[in-house]
Amino acid sequence: MTPEQTALVDRIRALITDELIVRGVSMFGGRSVMVNEKILVSALKGGGLLVRVDARQHDALLRKPGATQATMGPGRDMGPGWLEVAADTISEEEQLSSWIDTALDYNRAVAGGRS
Secondary structure, eight states: OOHHHHHHHHHHHHHTTTOSSEEEEEETTEEEEEETTEEEEEEEGGGOEEEEOOGGGHHHHHTSTTEEEOBSSTTOBOOTTEEEEOGGGSOSHHHHHHHHHHHHHHHHHHTTTOO
């Protein structure tokens, strides 16, 4: 992991201390944080964030600063519900916390309300 990824994972973990089932997995070119055995977010190289959200909120969330459609490479987007968030727009804890809360809402919904 890059130093930026390590720092971001540490910040993410500090925000989800109340979650019962948490683990880290290397995937998507970063370090993914899993909650309830489902991807919550992934710390990307350079300090950006891959976020799993409710596909119904996708378009609205794309309007937030730094949010773009997540891609798996040139010309291959990951579809609705997957966003990338630029590192400079999550540098403050409040900004990162907002994205983590959004991802947790979706994670809890697909995990049957478990946390």
